[in-house]
Amino acid sequence: MRFGVLGPLELWNAEGRLVRVPEVKVRTLLAALLVHHGEVVPAGRLIDDLWGESGYTVRPASSLQAKVSQLRRALDGAEPGARSLVAHQPPGYSLEVPADALDSGRFRDLVTRARQAGNPAEKAALLTEGLALWRGTAFADFADQPFARTAAAALEEERLVAVEEYAEARLELGEHSALVGELTVWIERFPLREGLRAVHMRALYRAGRPSEALDSYTDLRRRLDEELGLRPGPVLDALQQAVLRHDPALAARAHAEGPAR
Incomplete structure (x- = not known):
């Protein structure tokens, strides 16, 4: 079962x-x-x-x-x-x-194995398999019930962390151009998520779109100020400055861009 x-x-x-x-x-x-x-x-x-x-x-x-x-x-x-x-x-x-009788248990196992993977290709493949188990919001038909709310939120956080780690692995593989579109969809759903913004900005920069990377930062800063009265954290600030000065550390690794997964 x-x-x-x-x-x-x-x-x-x-x-x-x-x-x-x-x-x-x-x-x-x-x-x-x-x-x-x-x-x-x-x-x-x-x-x-x-x-x-x-x-x-x-x-x-x-x-x-x-x-x-x-x-x-x-x-x-x-x-x-x-x-x-x-x-x-x-x-x-x-x-x-x-635990492996639950899709959440299999998801967590695949994420753990991905973090132990020896190379970004293996990591991306395992995370792809894990993220494919998701069919919507965790406990979707009970997410508004008090007994499920905390568990659903915890699983959603695990999912977003896995998406960020998947994107990082794809960046290491040089798949930045294909990654931009995928991350844009996630950012539309979670516009205040700084981890998603960071990898999105780096993917845009590596795809030769630095002005759009800066626009992404500006959009996040505006939303944080208007909705929460906050500003981006130091990691995003440092990334913005690196994009402005075209820091060589942001450049893609020296290998051909692979196919989208």
């Missing part, structure tokens, strides 16, 4: 068939167990997650047990014996599956 949280919640059996989990509360229960993967989630917390502090049913413990039973039936119907994945352990329940 495999579970997907890097986007809308999804579930696949061993044959790769999408498994339907009926009823919103049952899907919420599965999402809450996945948020706390590897932990026993107290029954009281699960009741809060499903019904809210002011929305209890008359018999909340019995209602929770009914939803657990429904989830177990859905799992068992997709893969015989899978009902045992939802384990009762005082004071609550846990989902007992290995």
